[in-house]
């Protein structure tokens with residue numbers, strides 16, 4: 340907990356241990372609003388779309404920027420696993436980062452206010468979530484027991500109160516909620532105005548729809564599982580990038596005994612993307628997921644899968660064996676999952692180490 344105390348000192352928490360990854364096909368004007376919170380941190384900007392377009396980064400930020408030409412140059416043929424014309428490209432930023440933690444945010448997400456009107460430092464809350472344990476094996480009805488002013492409730496086994504390392508912190512959104520196209524079409528004016536002051540661990544054995552808009556994770560614990568799949572240009576599906584990563588990540592976290600939290604912090608999601616465009620991107624996913632979810636619910640990983648990479652390669656094998664019959668796309672995706680791990684290990688040779696033990 341000492342690390343969390345550091346927030347009272349002048350040095351921002353994890354200043355040199357965290358990268359902020361931003362996918363963009365638009366502009367980075369939103370950074371002005373985040374400047375007080377983001378300026379001390381290093382940014383990794385993944386520029387999608389036309390590489391000849393210049394993306395201006397506001398003055399005063401420390402950053403590296405990669406466009407499609409850079410990705411192709413760095414990965415060579417393995418660049419085929421990085422999506423083009425889809426926010427899924429952001430996972431390239433996870434791969435090239437050298438830091439222990441990642442926070443990723445969309446360029447239409449702004450600083451939200453809590454019910455008292457105070458601006459929310461979403462990054463600081465993600466860091467608190469990541470630096471405190473998770474409790475996936477037994478649900479604490481008073482939510483996050485490690486939070487000031489809360490604890491484990493009566494009946495919570497003491498043998499489980501140490502918790503497990505937190506791999507992922509999943510934040511939420513005020514204003515435009517992350518709805519799928521059909522929901523957006525029937526509820527075009529719905530806005531999320533409900534601020535729920537809670538952080539919860541997602542129980543072991545339960546999947547969840549991970550949104551990439553406001554997401555933090557421990558790259559050393561789970562980074563290689565955060566592949567955002569083959570989406571966008573040339574692919575039959577889009578807007579399932581973060582979902583795919585979340586399902587793979589959750590089954591691997593369950594296997595390795597790692598935790599995933601959801602809830603605070605909120606960001607203000609400013610722009611609703613076009614529901615008709617979104618429907619075209621996601622419609623196959625809407626019926627495929629009725630087969631994908633039972634697949635992920637039934638995944639078991641062998642005990643000798645003791646690193647994220649080994650788990651992920653085993654998962655890729657099972658995707659090919661069991662989902663290839665759903666659509667040829669999943670054979671391609673399974674191959675891309677292997678390419679992703681090969682590329683990850685090429686750029687991060689030292690992280691082939693065990694990430695925790697199978698539970």
Ligand SMILES: O=c1ccn([C@@H]2O[C@H](COP(=O)(O)OP(=O)(O)O[C@H]3O[C@@H](CO)[C@H](O)[C@H]3O)[C@@H](O)[C@H]2O)c(=O)[nH]1
Nearest residue numbers: 362363364365387424425426445446551552578581612
């Ligand atoms: O081709 C593209 C499109 C967008 N981006 C960048 O990605 C993020 C998200 O874009 P946008 O805000 O337009 O899309 P949303 O529908 O709100 O995104 C949510 O749905 C998921 C889609 O997969 C996504 O993970 C969620 O955040 C922005 O930064 C765009 O600039 C892109 O890089 N390439």
Ligand SMILES: [Mn+2]
Nearest residue numbers: 445447610612
């Ligand atoms: Mn958006």
